[in-house]
Amino acid sequence: MPFVPPITMMDFFRKSQGVWFTQRTVHHFNTVADQSGESKLYVNVITQDDPRVQSICEQQNIAAARARGGASFMWQAHDDDREPNPEQAAVLIDVPDDESGRSGKLLRNQGYVEKIPVASRYWFGQDGILTIDTEYESNQGQERCWFMTDDFRVRVSTVRTMNGVYLMTYCSERRCLTEANLAEMVQHNLSRDVMGESLISQ
Numbered sequence: 001m002p003f004v005p006p007i008t009m010m011d012f013f014r015k016s017q018g019v020w021f022t023q024r025t026v027h028h029f030n031t032v033a034d035q036s037g038e039s040k041l042y043v044n045v046i047t048q049d050d051p052r053v054q055s056i057c058e059q060q061n062i063a064a065a066r067a068r069g070g071a072s073f074m075w076q077a078h079d080d081d082r083e084p085n086p087e088q089a090a091v092l093i094d095v096p097d098d099e100s101g102r103s104g105k106l107l108r109n110q111g112y113v114e115k116i117p118v119a120s121r122y123w124f125g126q127d128g129i130l131t132i133d134t135e136y137e138s139n140q141g142q143e144r145c146w147f148m149t150d151d152f153r154v155r156v157s158t159v160r161t162m163n164g165v166y167l168m169t170y171c172s173e174r175r176c177l178t179e180a181n182l183a184e185m186v187q188h189n190l191s192r193d194v195m196g197e198s199l200i201s202q
Contacts, residue, residue, distance in 0.1 A: 003147070003149055003150065005127075005128025005146065005147050006124075006128065006147065007101075007102055007124045007128060008096070008100070008101030008102060008124070009068070009094040009096065009101060009104065009106070009122060009130075010045075010068050010069055010094055010101065011101075012124075012130060012145075013043070013045050013069070013070065013071040013092075013094070014045055015147060015150065016043045016071065016153075017043050017044060017045050017071070018042075018043060018175055018176070019040055019041070019042055019043075019175070019176040020040065020041040020042075020043070020153075020173040020174065020175055020176060021038070021040060021078065021173065021174045021175075021176050022038065022039045022040065022041050022075075022171050022172070022173045023036075023037075023038055023171065023172050023173075024036065024037055024038075024039070024169060024170065024171040025169070025170045025171075026167055026168070026169045027167060027168045027169075028166070028167045029164070029165050029166060029167060029168075030166070038077075038078040039075050039076060039077055039078050040075070040076045040077075040078055040080075040176070041073065041074070041075055041173065042072075042073070042074040042075075042076070042084050042089075043071055043072070043073055044071060044072045045069065045070075045071050046069050046070040046071055046072060046091065046093070047069050048067060048068060048069045050069070050070070052070070052072075052091050052093075052109075053067050053069065053070060053093055056070075056091060056093045056107050056108075056109050056117070057093060057095075057107060059107075059109070059117045060107045060117065060119055062095055062105070062107060066095050066096075067093050067094060067095050067107075068094045068095075068096060068101070069093075069094060070091060070092050070093035070094050070107075071091075071092055072086070072089040072090070072091045072092075073089060073090045073091075073092065074086065074088065074089045074090075090108060090109065090110050091108065091109045092106050092107070092108050093106070093107040093108075094106060095107060102123060102124045103121075103122060103123035103124070104121075104122060105119050105120065105121060105122070106119070106120040106121075106122050106132060107119050108120065116136075116137070118134055118135075118136060120132050120133060120134040121133045121134075127146070128146055128147070129144055129145070129146040130144065130145045130146065131143070131144050132144075132145075138161065138162075139159055139160065139161055139166070140159070140160040140161075141157065141158070141159050141160075142157065142158050142160075143155060143156070143157040144156050144157070150175075151174065151175040152172070152173070152174050152175070153172075153173050154170075154171070154172055154173070155169075155170075155171040155173065156168070156169070156170050156171075157169045157171075
């Protein structure tokens, strides 16, 4: 079956749910040295009736009834095996422009660049690439993200100041398989083997 990219934000969140291994490279356009690193990203889908939807919509003076749901994002060092703290999660709420769900607002309890509540604009291209534009108090951010497969995606972001581009980040993200995922894959392969043997014996 050919890969079909998500073209609504809630579909994007649902496809993103799980744990991701992230490799990132950050290029600074000033005297700061370039950086690279590895981390884990935890994504959990938030339903429309989650109390965080109401709270964040109220912060942004948006009617909660317009929201479709959202997702929480938690980052952790790759070699840190502790459970991430949900109190430190960034929470994004989807408020689409219309029924198509291909564009709209993302309400965040805290931004990536400045840790303040912020509203972003998003849209999906025909190619499935998600673009998010965010206006902060003193910075502008743009992030583009797309799935190559169900289990591999790419993120590219830039931060601009009044003086021009400040930094660019490239991330490749691979889904971390859980024990349940592995068991499901084994069972799927076993069922294929049984089916193949059945066809051969006919």
